[in-house]
Amino acid sequence: MVRETWNGTQEDLRKLGAMMQRFEGRDPMESLIPLLHYVQDEYRYIPEGAAEIISDCWHIPMTDIFGVVTFYADFTAEPLGRNRMSICEGAACYFMGATDLAAAALDALNIQYNETTPDGAWTVSRADFCYGACHLAPLVEVNHKIRGPLTAEQVAETVRHSPANEH
Amino acid sequence: MTPQQWQEYGRRAANAWKDVVEPQQAATIWVSTDSGAVASGALDTLRELRRVVEERGIKAQVRQTASFGATWLEPVVDILKPGRPRVMYRHVTADKVEDLLQSYLIGDDPRADLAYAHFGEGLYGDIRPLTSTDWFRLQKRLLLAKCGWQDPERLEDYVALGGFAGFTKALLQMSQQEVIAEVKTATVRGRGGAGFPAGIKWESALGERNRPKYIIVNSHEGEPNVFKDRRLMEGDPFAVVEGVMIAGYAVGSQTGYIYIGSEYPLAISRMENAVNKLKEIGLLDSNILGTDFSFDVRVVPGAGAYISGEASAAIYGLQGGRGMPRTKPPRSAEAGMWGKPTVVNNTETLCNMPHVIKRGGEWFSSLGTEKSTGTKVFSLAGDVANVCLSEHEMGISLRDLIFVVGGGMKNGAKFRSVLAGGISGGALPESALDLPNEFGSLEAEGSMMGSGGYLIYDEGTCMVDLAWYCTRFNRDESCGKCVPCRVGTASQLAMLESIKRGAATERDLERLVRSSDDIIAYSLCGLGQAAPVPILSTLKHYRDEYLEHVVEKKCRAGVCSLQDAPKHARSEPFILAPGRASAGAVAR
Known part of the structure; x- marks a missing residue:
């Protein structure tokens, strides 16, 4: 289990309060998903403690909040790794070797898709959408940076030379 | 101002x-x-x-x-x-x-x-x-005309290149009905895939008494290898806002939402920048240019679900809920966002509007074909030499698009198939390449123009694998609300998997067709209704390849494992024994 980044401290409450402040005067339901993006970016998951506060302040039932969290791929109920790799399996990348890249990364880290390494260093996921950079196929996105075209060896190398091995 | x-x-x-x-x-x-x-x-x-x-x-x-x-x-x-x-x-x-x-x-x-x-x-x-x-x-650049010239973050550039001439003409010189009449004359059809005429959508929204009304720009493209809306937002963001403002004026709305997939961070920031710039100079405000028209635009990110591109799912997403489509009627023009009349238009559709108003519906309808007017932005990807974005008058043939614009196949490989219209489109063989790109033409061969994202494959691609890939995508992205889609795509995936493993028989191909018919007939929204299209189109055009998998237990592209094939079936002499139908004969 990856260490949680939300501890309900004064600092956490202050951060969440500042995020919610940005939607002052706006419809709470229309603001929920944009707010959850801020929370996910900050904590790498949607902490239950944060959701409870949102639920209380904005009068949105917890079931609705977690209904949204579990429906959309951008939100997770468990902390993601400090590094993210998304392997594009778009219809160009898939047929140009994306599955080999995926196997290389997942084998090197000994995890499955959408899993996080026990030390919390890496999460690898499958991107089913389009990065709009098909001229670089097959490509991966590492911490919001697109890299391609890559070979399986290069992908394995990327995850090996990472904080994952420094603990 | x-x-x-x-x-x-x-x-x-x-x-x-x-x-x-x-x-x-x-x-x-x-x-x-x-x-x-x-x-x-x-x-x-x-x-x-x-x-x-x-x-x-x-x-x-x-x-x-x-x-x-x-x-x-x-x-x-x-x-x-x-x-x-x-x-x-x-x-x-x-x-x-x-x-x-x-x-x-x-x-x-x-x-x-x-x-x-x-x-x-x-x-x-x-x-x-x-x-x-x-x-x-071969290009005719209307929507992409400013891309490559203007700085997409500078309003001055956009205005210098003729931007907002359409909106100001509509606002200052035309009535709402005249704007809609112009759009109807132009017969601008929805560029998101379905091709519904935008003018008719606007007209029914204008006729609604219920208030307020909303405009939603569906910029939740979401589909693998379709990146035309992304490029339009990144390259010409002010045009998108101008399009929404024209729509807002025409139907009497005061609020527009631009709903963008969260995987497009640059598009989101460019759209936000465009909206903020317009607010700063006072063009997006109350009482715009001294008239009684007031308008506000909000840029809202999605959260990573392909189904959010479906109109009713987009509305639920904007309302902070799970993006699960609902049955129609009522159409969103009657009851959409918060139950109010709502126009949902694709990004590219709205980008056409400034040109329609500026140069007139007659002029616009002189472009393209009779069924489909104007231009279309296409994205080409896969095993094609020039992975690119291009804009053409409607009616350009697939062959010109792939072999002239796209520069032919990469590394001189041989063409095998084009997956037209994205994941919900169908795969087409060489023989279909002379069909024109317009609404309703590719349908005859079991495909569609859709959003204009084309994937080109060479001979190293297994068509069963392609059907499997599309089906997996649809299974993963099914929202799970209705049974035909949720269960149907999963069971079809299992059937395709057994074909890939070599465990299937010829009868399984018929089962695939039957289940496809059911999924198409009974699914609630476009995702389910189009989910079996890749299977049906590959079965139609590449049946011999399926038969090779189920009868000869071989995959010519060498992609499928066929590990569960019965031992005797693998010995070629048995399969090709005299008197036994060869794969080619069965195909006919």
Whole structure:
């Protein structure tokens, strides 16, 4: 289990309060998903403690909040790794070797898709959408940076030379 | 802002633009920095350009722009020297910058070896004109006309190039009914895939008494390898806002939402920038240009679900809920966002509106074909030489698109199939390539133009694998609300898997067809209704390949494992024994 980044401290409450402040005067339901993006970016998951506060302040039932969290791929109920790799399996990348890249990364880290390494260093996921950079196929996105075209060896190398091995 | 102030703004913008495109002293350097170019290293190129220009004291202004569409040439840099044609350079990575500027701006060698084409006529040195290149010569650029020229973050550029002429004409000179009549004359059909006429949608929303009304720009493209809306938002964000404002005026709405997939961070920030710039100068405000029309636009990110591109799912997403489509009626024009009349239009559809209003519906409908007017932006990807974005009049054939614009197959490989219209489209063989690209034409062969994203495959691709891939995508992205889609896509995936493993028989192919018919007939929304299309189209055009899998237990592309095939079936002499139907015969 990856260490949680939300501890309900004064600092956490202050951060969440500042995020919610940005939607002052706006419809709470229309603001929920944009707010959850801020929370996910900050904590790498949607902490239950944060959701409870949102639920209380904005009068949105917890079931609705977690209904949204579990429906959309951008939100997770468990902390993601400090590094993210998304392997594009778009219809160009898939047929140009994306599955080999995926196997290389997942084998090197000994995890499955959408899993996080026990030390919390890496999460690898499958991107089913389009990065709009098909001229670089097959490509991966590492911490919001697109890299391609890559070979399986290069992908394995990327995850090996990472904080994952420094603990 | 008053109409007089606005005219003044336009004059200043036009003057400033002259310095960019008709420079007297300093050169103009453009570098495209949309997300595709950035992935190729365009930001490093930009940094290096600025450094070299400053350190070497070169008289030049360095400007950012969005991709011209030639994504396979990224990073692209364009240089315009005073009195010379603008030259487009390809693959200008940071390490080539100093050499290029040294040769052409300090010296006077235009470096034909680094250039792709130039924007003038005839030859410039050894550089050919852009209008003679296969990629460009068939294009008709309307929506992409400003891409590659303007800085997408500068309103001045957009206005100097004729931006907001459509909106101001609609607002100051036309009634709501006249705007809608113009759009109906133009017969602008929805560019998101379904092709529903936008004018009729607007008309029914105008007729609704219920208030307030909403406009939603569906920019939740979400589909693998379809990136035209992304490029439009990154390259011409003000055009999208202008389109929404025209729609808002026409139907009497005061609020527009631009709903963008969260995987498009640059598009989101460019759209936000566009909205903020317009608010700053007071064009997006209450009582716009002194009229009683007030309008506000909000940019809202999605959260990573393909189904959010479906109109009713998009509305639920904007309302902070799970994006699960609902049955129709009521249509969203009657009851959409918060139960109020709502127009949901695709990004590209709305980008057409400024042109329709500015130049008239008659003019617009003279472009394209009878069934489908105007132009269409296409994205080509896969095993094609030129992975690119291009814009053509409706009606261009698939063959021209792939073999002229796309430059044919990569590395001289042999064409096998094109997956037209994205994941919900169908795979087409060589024999279908002469069909025109318009609404309703590719349907005859079991495919569709859809959103205009085309994937091209060579002979190394297994068509069963392609059907499996599309089905897996649809299973994963099914929202799970209705049974035919949720269970149907999963069971079809299992059937395709057994074909790939070699465990299936010929009867399984019939089961695939039957279950496809059921899923199409009983699914609630477009995702389910289109989910079996890749299976049916591959079965139609590539049945022999399926039969090879189920009868001969072989995969000609060498992709499928066929590990569960019965031992005896693998021995070729048995399969090809005299009297037994060969795969080819069964196919017919």
